[in-house]
Amino acid sequence: MKVWQCLVCSFIYDEAKGDPEHGIKPGTKWEDVPMDWSCPDCGVAKADFDMVEV
């Protein structure tokens, strides 16, 4: 399981935790997060700004 950080606002996406409040189950790999998912903190879409692995 990897941890990713939003390039714009530094929000952390932890694959182990997912983002269940927005329909992303715990354990969802970043590559499996849908392209229309957007960063819950800043609204940047996955399709626009890839996350960096930290």
Add this chain to the structure above:
Amino acid sequence: MSTQPVVIVGSGLAGYTVAREFRKLDTQTPVVVLSRDHGGFYSKPMLSNAFAQKKSADSLLMKEAATMASDLNAEIRPHSTVTAINPQLKQLSVNGEVLQYSKLVLALGADTIRLPLQGDGADDVLSVNDLDDYRRFREAVDGKKDIAILGAGLIGCEFANDLIGSGYQVDVVDLAPQLLGRLLPPESAAYIQRKLEGEGVVFHLGTTTQLVEKAGAQYKLKLANGESLVADLVLSAVGLKPRTALAASAGIKTNRGIVVNTLLQTNFEDIYALGDCAEVEGRVLPFVMPIMQAARALAPTLTGHATPVKYPAMPVAVKTPACLTVVSPPDAGAQGEWKVEGGVDGVNAQFHHKNGQLLGFALMGAAVGEKSKLTQQLPAIL
């Protein structure tokens, strides 16, 4: 006749996001992005929390101007200053040359507010408003120990947490009696203050800095309450002021920001504004989420499909690791009152209208988990 370009003034998140969204809809019309600085793309929100992560200015630069130009199929002009706009002729003066536009997008950003300080050290007070500022700050702070921060708002608190976590001694001075003045009820402000004090930050509230004078390699600050502080470096973070002068001199209507309607259109049909420089239906919202919403609406408008911007409720995360905080402040002048439930592990503050409608919140620590549920209950802003 060749098509005149869409010209975007500003290469921050607002300018570049408009360019990107526009290109998704129109791959033909020329796009020119004018940048006052290097034109590289970076994340401004990270400037106030990059220190603890040991990020240099170079590592924060994600894409250079040339890369952005090829990604966006746009002409990026670094180090280009616009000195005048002629709305009647649809022309700009850029570095002394004339540039014609078909549509003009002002994404000028905001300047830092500077306190009127006395003393021979006043000109040495730094502020961090862009990547070049960050580079200067990183160089200046290297090998130093005591940092004085002017301003206990969002950016001041983020810097305080970032620096204290990196081994610095931090003093914060603010005229307001509490932290994050406009965003929080007093009980919540007291909670985050205790958390930051627990990390070692020293606050001087309800007073202001009057004088900064050189004292050897250090600075001596005199506060209005009679206290004095000694610091190796003084950082100012007292707020932002939308950049309006260029627009105002061209006859574009300005108030606190450049005045635009829900189409992000100024009083001139082909001139638009968004981001930190814009006042959208009376609101200046210098945060990332409003920029994304505005850019996604403006792109179709620029292609001829008028699309009003919609602002859902947009909570803001305060990046203070000592005290996780998410706020969605009620409108200034909103009728209602705060109800605060606090515990040892967090504070849940909610602002309700007397009819029961939730109008705002401030969540800290464990209460941050309530964010999504509460955000759904908030009314849309626009």
